[in-house]
Amino acid sequence: METMKIGNTTLTWLDGGVTHMDGGAMFGVVPKPLWSKKYPINEKNQIELRTDPILIQKDGKNVIVDAGIGSGKLTEKQKRNYGVTQESNVKTSLAALGLTVEDIHVIAMTHLHFDHACGLTEYEGDKLVPVFPNAVIYASSVEWYEMRHPNIRSKNTYWKENWEAVAAQVKTFENTCTITEGVTLHHTGGHSDGHCVLVCEDAGETAVHMADLMPTHAHRNPLWVLAYDDYPMTSIPQKQKWQAYAAEKDAWFIFYHDAEYRALKWDGDERITESLKRKKQ
Template structure:
């Protein structure tokens, strides 16, 4: 498991499963001859997208960013449509670290689309229960409201199976919230109305988790936004704001979906100057 140290904050990437989604949808109006140079597609025009939660350990707290795609949550048809070739092994990842799901104190949900939220619940016999019984689950109020009352478009990704069993654990916030000292969630909108990013700072170092505003390293160009984005111009404006901010602070960009990099740094000219590669063996 790959790790990154930011001051006193330790980040460890867990195995939350993998999807393969349409490359055209992931890069929106960008022509394939351009995006495929930066992120390869398979014969079905799908690109590999991890769904790997990040365990953030700081101040004695075990904090999870996102929850993976879970186990046994998707039908065979869904697994085929979403290119799922591996379901979550999150419990096994935690076990390697001497932890269980009951050791997770807080879960930060940048948004609650199925590929981020399926891991929040699990089957226990014939009923769904919380996969993290002790955790506070934090997401923006806007996201939480839409999760429970999705519109005609978003109901395809906001599923009651992923929120009903954990409703009493959810702690919604407005605008921004300091989770623990040095870890902050900031509502941005864009990918979804309630989408948030996460900023982590410790001992003069910084990491920024832009979630699906910057799904992979290949989305570095501020104009390269997904067809999945509900509010693409908001995504562009937020990328224009946060990418230069993070570069100026010499921050690490961390990824949930990227199949090649766990984290990286860019300089002011857009060149990669440091990286943590994902072990693909």
């Protein structure tokens, strides 16, 4: 597991599983000869996307950002369609840190698509139960509504299996939510109507998690938005806004999906100046 410090706050990436999604869909209208130079692609035209929750530890609180793809939740057809080669090992990751799922105080959900929310519940026999029984789950009110009332498009990613068992744990917010001092969720829309970014600030240092507005380092260009984005013309100005904020703060960008980088910084010429790479097994 990779770990970094933001001031006195510790960030650790847990093992939440891995998917392989269509590269064309992940880069939208961007021509393949351009995006394929920036991110590896396999023979099926898929790119590797981690689904690794970020454990934030500060002032005695254990906060997890998003929940991974879970374990034992997906059918064989879904695993094939989503290119799943490994399911979640979050419990094992936590055990290596001397923690259990009962020790998690908060789950901060950037949004509730299946690859972020499947890890919220698990099967106990034939019944779905919460994975993190003592955690408060924060999500934007817009996202929580759509999760429970999906439309003809979003029903493919908002599943009742991922919310019914945890409904009593969910707390919603409109614009901004303080998870704990220095850790905040901000509603952006774009990728989904209720999508959020997360900001972590401590002792003059900052990390910005843009979630699926910028799922990998190869999506830095504000115009490189996903075909999966419900509101791409919202994604673009929100990417510009939060990239400008990060530049002003000399902030780290941290990632849930990136298969190469956990975190990095860019300079004004888009050169990587500092980075934390994922240790590949």
